[in-house]
Amino acid sequence: MGNINTTIRKKLTFGFLIILLASFLIAGGVGVYLFNDVFQTNIQDAVVHDLDVADQIYVYHMKHAEDMVSYTAGFSRIIDPLVNDDHEVLRQDLVKIYDERFYGKLDILTVVDTNGIVVARARNPELYGDSQAGNDLIRHAMNGVTISSTEIITREELLKENRSLADQAYMEFTPTPKAKPRPENHSTSGMAILIASPIYDMNGSIIGVLYGADLINRDYYIVDEIKNALYKDDIYGGRDVGTATIFQEDFRISTNVPTDTGERAITTRVSREVNEAVLDKGEYWKDRAFVVNSWYVTAYKPIKNIEGDTIGILYVGILEQPYIDAGYRILIIYILFLFAGFVLSIFVSRYYAGAIISPINKLIKGIESMARGQFEKIEVKTNDETATLANTFNEMAVNLQKTMGELVLKRNEIETIFKSISDVASALDKDNRIIFANNLAQKIFGKNINGRYCYQVFEGKDKICGDCPAIESLKTGEVVRVIHSRMDKNGKEYFFEITGSPLKDENDNVTGTLEIRRDVTEQKTLENQLRESYENLENAYKELQQMDKIKSELVANISHELRTPLTAIRGYTELMLDGTLGNITDMQEKSLAVVLRNIDRLTRLITNVLDFSKFESIEHEILSIKLDSLINDVITDFEKAAKDKNITIGKDIEAYLTLDGDEDRLVQVFYNLLENAVKFSDEGGKILVKAYHENAYHIHIEVGDTGIGIMEDELDMIFERFHQIDSSSTRKFGGTGLGLAICKKIIEWHNGTIWARSIQGKGSVFHVLLPVKQPGSNS
């Protein structure tokens, strides 16, 4: 019982956890995907966008410088001395203007005349008179355009403008692992935003160019501006999240990307990958990149000079770490939720397991009590399958109780029957041990015979009987019956009929036998006597049959032997009678006629005797007969004889009378009956033949005459052999006395009956009733 609980509880909990785990895994997978793909892409897109903003800041800065230079070019303090060729004053004024307005904003401020010859340098007033005519921007400005661009300035030029600028620009490269190798390990030139603006006189003629420059090397104004504008003070782990860098060629000249020591990572170089994409091909580049010492999500774009050549790179990047850490944080929260879910699901599953198990426990208790034989109704109030199960169980319990009641009743009935069997009855197991014995068995063989072997108890033997019906019944599953005989002390033989019947379980397997022993001594004795008498009778019958056969043969032979002398007697009598052997007297003729008639009678007698004795041994042919035409034919045969005696034959014969029978024999019957009727009727008498269906199965034939009739007490005897009413009638009418006996025999052979009704002196009616169908006939 405990096992079932834990199992269901465990299964439920396990199931819950599996579901939870599966959903978390799916959600986690989706999360990782989103983070890696969508989220990072978004960050990358943001960085690209930031780069555009950075570029605008850079351009704004350039324009601002342009505005300042262009505005300053309109100063009369510059125009006037230049118009008046008062260069010394200009030089002094320019230094002042620079100090007042541009200190810290521009690094160079220089005036050239229309020939491109330097007139005044604010940062190096002592040097002038050199030519800057080769400068593209100055040439543009000479055409009246204020112009600005980023340009590389050589050390030589820097030195001209101000010695400190050359130092500021000089950079020794910090070895960078992923960078593209370069032959030199330092750079002497600098990169600067250069502005040139024309100077006009009062008449609007260009009289010179004012140009300025802001050296970017080691100048962090722009990059910090970009950082502040885009990322403010986002700090992560003591580091700026957002960074901006300006590269001169491939090395950092202005940046807020820190080194490990926290300094600005200038003089370090860009990776080969970026170098080739941006510097060599002039393209944008965006990806996560390892910058200096950390992973950043970055974007790079080329910085071009006025000629359109890429001379540097503008970079924006944000630290990847915060996002990675955010991912980890999400993961940790996620795991915490997962754990909480696990704990929760354990509680929930325990609760549900309890809800499921408690009615099951009730069921188990109910089943256990049923197993002990007590039927208790189980109350389960949940509204689910368990309740259905409980209800079904209750129903089953009720049915079972009912069935059990019936079974007990049946068992009691059977026990009562078994006990009251008036023979020795015992139930045996497969090894022929007595399981149960009825009262009579206990009375005869003792109370304590249960468990003992049947042959020991009932037969007094120490091994199983050779013809044991119980064993046979076990083997075959059939009821087996044998007779055992035994002598008692006095030599009297007893017989027992032992019946073994299989006892079967619900699957029809034979599990034992029921053995009933009945004392059949008396019955057996009777039986033996009966059999003896039967055998005697049978022998007698066979003897009789044999004798009958011999008799039949004898009769046949005798009849043949009688015919031979009759032949000569008849033949010569006839010859004498017809005068062949000489004339005879009337008296002789009459006498010979009598002799001849009696010879014929004798011949018929012989024939009939033979017929009668042979009747059984002849094979009869049963066919469908048209009885109406058969009788009509017979009547026709007698018409002449009847006419001779002035007898009328009337007939009332139904058409279509068919029946099964032996035609020749039936002809013989009706021939005989008609012959008798004609014979026994007086002159002018009447004969009436009727034939009709008595019912669907029988045909009735009547042959009536107006003859002498038969005495009532003779009626039954006329069908006996050799009977005629008296010898006088024999003399009068001839006949053998066998005719009606043969008729009776033939009719009875056809399963019919023949009888006669008569009034003495008035006439007789002979009745024949024949069945339409003969048994075994297929017609």
Next chain:
Amino acid sequence: MTKKIMIVDDEPDTVDLVKLVLETEGYEISVAYSGSEALEKIKTEKPDMVLLDIMMPGMDGWAVRTKLLEDNETKDIPIVILTAKAQPIDKMIGLHVVGVVDYITKPFGRRELADRVRKVLGE
């Protein structure tokens, strides 16, 4: 031409009677008193028909008929059985099995015998 009829019967009285009857009818008669004698005489005398008894000691009528059938010279001689065996079965054997032309049972009427003999001889 007078037809010759052979009578075969072991019973002399019967032979005499039949002979008398048939001679009265104008036939030439030859007789044999046993089956073997009959066979011999039939071969030499070639009668127009034979009246044959069945139950004879030694060779019976059936055996005589069978022998006659085996011989080409005698097989076509018409045989009429004249016997005391009146059973239908014997009549059937005679007429249908061994193929005799007629079967007359004893005792017979004088006219009956004469009529049937005449019929067999086709007169």
